Amino acid sequence: MALALLTLVTACVSTAPAPPREGINELAAVPFFPQTEYQCGPAALASVLVHSGVATNPEVLAPQVYLPGRQGSLQLELLAAVRRGGRIPFTLDAGPDALLSELRAGNPVLVLQNLGLRSLPRWHYAVVVGYEPANQRVILRSGTERRRQERWGRFMSSWARADFWGVVVPARGKLPASFSASSMGPALAHQEAQLDAAVARAAWERALARWPEHPDILFATANARRQDPEPEAAAVLYRRLLLQQPAHPAARNNFADLLLHTGCPAAAATILEPVLAEEAALSASVRDAINSTASDIASLLVDNSTDPVYCRALSGDLPWP
Amino acid sequence: MLKSRLLIMLQIAAFLVASTAGTAQAAVIGNAEHFAQQHRSEQLAAIDAVLAREVVQQQMVAMGVSHTDAMERIGALSDAELQQLALNLDTLPAGASALGVLGALFLVLLVLEILGVTNVFTKI
Numbered sequence: 001m002a003l004a005l006l007t008l009v010t011a012c013v014s015t016a017p018a019p020p021r022e023g024i025n026e027l028a029a030v031p032f033f034p035q036t037e038y039q040c041g042p043a044a045l046a047s048v049l050v051h052s053g054v055a056t057n058p059e060v061l062a063p064q065v066y067l068p069g070r071q072g073s074l075q076l077e078l079l080a081a082v083r084r085g086g087r088i089p090f091t092l093d094a095g096p097d098a099l100l101s102e103l104r105a106g107n108p109v110l111v112l113q114n115l116g117l118r119s120l121p122r123w124h125y126a127v128v129v130g131y132e133p134a135n136q137r138v139i140l141r142s143g144t145e146r147r148r149q150e151r152w153g154r155f156m157s158s159w160a161r162a163d164f165w166g167v168v169v170p171a172r173g174k175l176p177a178s179f180s181a182s183s184m185g186p187a188l189a190h191q192e193a194q195l196d197a198a199v200a201r202a203a204w205e206r207a208l209a210r211w212p213e214h215p216d217i218l219f220a221t222a223n224a225r226r227q228d229p230e231p232e233a234a235a236v237l238y239r240r241l242l243l244q245q246p247a248h249p250a251a252r253n254n255f256a257d258l259l260l261h262t263g264c265p266a267a268a269a270t271i272l273e274p275v276l277a278e279e280a281a282l283s284a285s286v287r288d289a290i291n292s293t294a295s296d297i298a299s300l301l302v303d304n305s306t307d308p309v310y311c312r313a314l315s316g317d318l319p320w321p
Numbered sequence: 322m323l324k325s326r327l328l329i330m331l332q333i334a335a336f337l338v339a340s341t342a343g344t345a346q347a348a349v350i351g352n353a354e355h356f357a358q359q360h361r362s363e364q365l366a367a368i369d370a371v372l373a374r375e376v377v378q379q380q381m382v383a384m385g386v387s388h389t390d391a392m393e394r395i396g397a398l399s400d401a402e403l404q405q406l407a408l409n410l411d412t413l414p415a416g417a418s419a420l421g422v423l424g425a426l427f428l429v430l431l432v433l434e435i436l437g438v439t440n441v442f443t444k445i
Contacts, residue, residue: 069384072415080397
């Protein structure tokens with residue numbers, strides 16, 4: 001027992017990374033809602049949501065996230081409630097480094113802490129708003145304390161026991177600071193169906209402005225524009241992506257489908273043709289989509305027919321292989 | 322509990338078999354699908370979404386959430402999230418507070434607290 005305890009102690013202590021050297025400006029404007037019994041979920045959530053510009057409070061949020069049978073709130077439901085508020089939750093994927101870069105960018109971070117042990121957890125939500133290097137203290141909105149200070153190492157081990165789970169809720173049209181183009185794509189796409197279309201579109205456009213040449217961001221933003229529907233604006237991005245990656249099967253398929261639905265079946269056929277030859281190497285779902293587009297084209301394309309003049313502006317002068 | 326979970330698993334398995342046979346064809350590759358190809362596990366999750374929705378709703382109501390609230394909460398969850406909740410609603414971390422630590426555990430925690438490993442006994 002003693003040995004097991006000792007192992008546990010060392011394991012916990014060793015999880016804390018070194019504290020940062022410089023301080024981080026405390027985000028004093030982040031509002032505080034003192035929690036009532038078991039209600040730290042709604043309280044912490046209200047804090048970040050109000051800071052992002054949503055008019056709400058813990059009483060409004062409790063019926064959205066509190067689970068009486070568990071006397072607490074689940075992480076996934078906090079994310080869902082953020083979306084219901086018209087904001088996008090971004091779950092941090094880089095632990096302490098991400099926490100610090102978000103704070104430096106002015107984003108408070110809602111964190112899950114395990115104040116107990118891994119084997120005997122006490123789960124708690126709080127909002128990190130700053131760090132003071134002088135006494136190595138993390139500043140949090142937590143429980144009934146507006147400005148709770150926790151030692152860096154102690155905070156880090158409690159956060160590590162909750163697998164460094166943290167969420168950032170940027171203001172509308174803003175993105176988190178700690179994401180790369182390749183982590184932003186899936187983070188947005190996986191919750192896009194639960195977001196208001198305008199909210200999702202704004203986020204993709206913002207991502208595109210930050211990473212104008214990233215293939216996944218180009219593809220996803222083109223799809224979002226297409227749904228709005230803004231076919232011309234979408235076509236610009238499909239073309240930009242295909243110039244960069246002429247063999248991109250999904251982009252060719254969706255671009256062809258767009259051309260087909262704007263009355264340009266001949267251009268659609270030209271775009272789709274190269275992927276039809278390489279079909280065998282594709283995943284089943286992409287292959288199905290391509291076959292479906294091909295048969296749609298075939299049903300609309302009359303022998304040797306030419307597209308209307310406006311199609312040229314949509315399909316552009318791609319160097320067709 | 323174990324029995325009901327077994328039942329859920331069986332239902333999901335049956336659903337998987339039934340739904341993979343006749344996947345609807347779409348001509349456009351959506352964002353969720355495109356990124357799911359990069360993360361294959363998400364694809365599996367999407368298949369049993371309908372069943373997961375039902376399971377989560379039943380469990381939420383059993384845990385004291387009103388019918389109307391449960392419906393609205395489920396509407397804001399993605400298929401992958403619903404599937405995760407369907408199997409783990411009773412075990413996933415539920416953030417609450419540090420209050421309510423019980424009897425025998427008190428001593429162990431007190432020792433760890435003194436050693437500086439935990440911080441259960443600070444104000445909430």
